[in-house]
Amino acid sequence: MVGETKMTNAEDIDYIIEANEFAIKKDHHGAITVLSKGIEKHPENGELYAMRGVHYHLICKYEEALKDHIKAIELTTDEFLLAGMYANKAITYSALNQTVSADSDFQKAISYETPWYIPQLEYGKFLLAQGRKAEAIKYLEIAKDNLAKTGPENFFEEAEALFKANVQK
Numbered sequence: 001m002v003g004e005t006k007m008t009n010a011e012d013i014d015y016i017i018e019a020n021e022f023a024i025k026k027d028h029h030g031a032i033t034v035l036s037k038g039i040e041k042h043p044e045n046g047e048l049y050a051m052r053g054v055h056y057h058l059i060c061k062y063e064e065a066l067k068d069h070i071k072a073i074e075l076t077t078d079e080f081l082l083a084g085m086y087a088n089k090a091i092t093y094s095a096l097n098q099t100v101s102a103d104s105d106f107q108k109a110i111s112y113e114t115p116w117y118i119p120q121l122e123y124g125k126f127l128l129a130q131g132r133k134a135e136a137i138k139y140l141e142i143a144k145d146n147l148a149k150t151g152p153e154n155f156f157e158e159a160e161a162l163f164k165a166n167v168q169k
Contacts, residue, residue: 028055046075065092083112087119117146
């Protein structure tokens, strides 16, 4: 690892706030522009790469997204952040139909001991898409049970609905 990502100065936070303002308006190009400026000034900040990667993914620029996800992971040692970064990388691999790489990165994401269960939800969705229903149900149940306690509520509702729809009665 190159180093730990930390939001240590107000300027880094300003880039993230401004990018989020564009994201709220679904202006992913605007968010990418702001995050690119932040990366130019602070190339050691993995969170800026991670966020830009998500926005590239949302406009279907998967190769660019993948490069940013990889760079974000290289720059980060925080396990909470890494869980999300690996999950995002896996989602991008899935969009590129690279299912072996996607599966591997989902496994990395869920291997981190974090109180965050969205990677389990996303892995469950991925497994369903792969026709691996029994495995998917296991991860959806983990996500559902834990997100019921920790939230966010919209992710809990999604996990619960997918779990109920796929459990054998």
